[in-house]
Amino acid sequence: MSSVPRVAIVGCGLIGAKRAAALEGASLAVCADAVPERAQQLASRCNARAVENWQEAVSAPDVDIVVVATTNDALTPVAIAAIQAGKHVLVEKPAARNLEEVDRLIAASRAHGGLVRVGFNHRYHPAMLAARSAVDLGTLGPLMFLRGRYGHGGRLGYEREWRADPERSGGGELIDQGVHLIDLAGWFLGRFTEVRGTAATFFWDMPVDDNAFMLLQAERGQMAFLHVSCTEWKNLFSLEIYGRDGKIAIDGLGGSYGVERFTLYKMLPEMGPPETTGAEYPRGDRSWALEFAEFLDDIRLGREPAAGLDAARAALSVVERIYQQSGNSQPFLR
16 A cells, blocks of 8 residues: 555545545545546545546556445445455445345455445544543443434435435435444444334335334343434434443534534432533534544554444344334335
8 A cells, every 4th residue: 555545435425525525644546426527526626536437446556445435225336346456445334235235245355355444433423432431441330221313304305315215225214324323332332132123104205214213232231222213303413321320421413413512420429410521522523534544544554443344234234133123114104
């Protein structure tokens, strides 16, 4: 790999542009998109070159890392081709539409040796990093359960976008924002051995779910209760982590989700009202840059990414089981 790693971005929409802005320690060399104008616009802004198709981008000899920020149906084939071309890959969540696809991606990574990181950037929000540190220090004592909610309200025409097409998306809200919440819950509690839940469509006229409700049990018995929704009329993010000695509440992600806040509620020996401390993080979202910087360290050290394909498979396993329990039916579809 060159002293300044060179990156190709496949998928130059909103997320691809965010990735391009977060390539600290690397440079953007190549852009590709199904809409050529988007690739050209991003390339022009970043002093890179646009190519006609993604195959040319992933095989470019001057590229060390490929960022895959496409629709869900293209994530796996593009990532596999990049791995086979000898590149390291950062593939956006959920990395695949189902377990069969992610297993093919895992097999390709093992066969060709490229490192693959999955875009679980929520782990790198400042409140989340503060929570991770507090839990690792034992501030909460043994963890008992976790409660999470994540949702947005869609927009006019949402039911006609690619996320509403099961062939392109692999599912609805559960596989979209849901995998972020599942990943965070597993990051704190470990692997989930019992999965119960349902995915349903209450509002949007589309053949995929707009709400999902999950009750997950980890190997050591801790529980996670999670709800994801695209009928959340005021955008919401809330994650609460409960231990025997205290609680952490994380609210907001910035932007339309509100100022990101971290609050620690520490139990006192006499119980009653807890000792409360907190912090706000009003500045811009640095999670994308922090995530990419850690990926560069992974590559330099030959270290398996912490948020890698195993994490993607764990999240997709929960998704697939809930879709099976829901019978892939949408009883509330209007």
